[in-house]
Amino acid sequence: MSRQTAPDPSRRSQQSRAAILAAAADLVSEVGFAKLTIEKIAARAGVGKQTIYRWWPSKGAVVFDAFLAVSEDASGSLALPDTGDLAADLRAVLRPTADELTDPAFDNTGRGLISEYLVDPDLLREYRERLLDPLLEVTRDRLRSARTAGQLPADTDLDLAVDLLYGPMYYRWLHGLGAVDHAYADRLVAAVLRALGATDGAADGAPDGG
Structure with a gap:
């Protein structure tokens, strides 16, 4: 006589959580953030609303976790290359950032999440x-390495440097001021390195095609 194994509650919870995140990711692409509701996520995932609220306090929190899950699957661990070519290494992170911002699925999600961050301190x-x-x-860290190597001045303000790299790209995307593409990312890297007083070798690396 075979012995039946009792259901594993933790496995069931993991399956429900994965279903909720998948439903949120699909629905925000289909209907947009503004029209997305907890009720719609619950119905698509096949769970009750209270199951969602047990893990997340708001729609924005669910969508943020869903966004992170998709981003981690696509990009793997967060890291910048350190090849010794500072310009090329910065292009290697700004080009994918441009791709992500101009992805239609991210555009709706990203703008919706920004509106939530402004009114939800916990989500921010x-x-x-x-x-x-x-x-x-x-x-x-990558800029610090370049500073140590003498590619950036010893007094380079690293906090300001990262603001200069990412701020213009997000500003341009958020306000629809023009193309956010690889060409813009390359121009931005070159301009920032010139503004920071990078050595010629660091600032003038020729971008590869694309």
């Missing part, structure tokens, strides 16, 4: 701790 803190701050820190 999550965004800072889990996404923005790690990105800025790895970029700061």
Whole structure:
């Protein structure tokens, strides 16, 4: 007589959580952030609303986790290359950033999440701790390495440098001021390195095609 194994509650919870995140990612692409509701996510995932609220306090929190799950699957671990060619290494992070910002699925999600960050301090803190701050820190580390190597002046303000790299791109995307593409990313890297007083070798690396 075979012995039946009791269902594993943790496995069931993991499956429900994955279904919720997948439903949120699909729905925000289909209907947009503004029209997305917890009820729609629950119906698509096949769970009750209370199951969602057990893990997330708001629609924005669910969508943010769904966005992170998709981003991690697509890009893997967060890191910048350190090849010795500072311009090329910065292009290697700004070009994918441009691609992400101009992806139609991200555009709706990103703008919706920004509106949530402005009114939800807890969600803003999550965004800072889990996404923005790690990105800025790895970029700061790469610039610090270049400063140590003499490619940037010894008094380079690294906080200002990362603001100069990412700020214009997000400003241009958010306000629809023009193309956010590889060509713009390359021009931005060159302009920032010139403004920082990078050595010729660091500032003038010729971008590869694209």
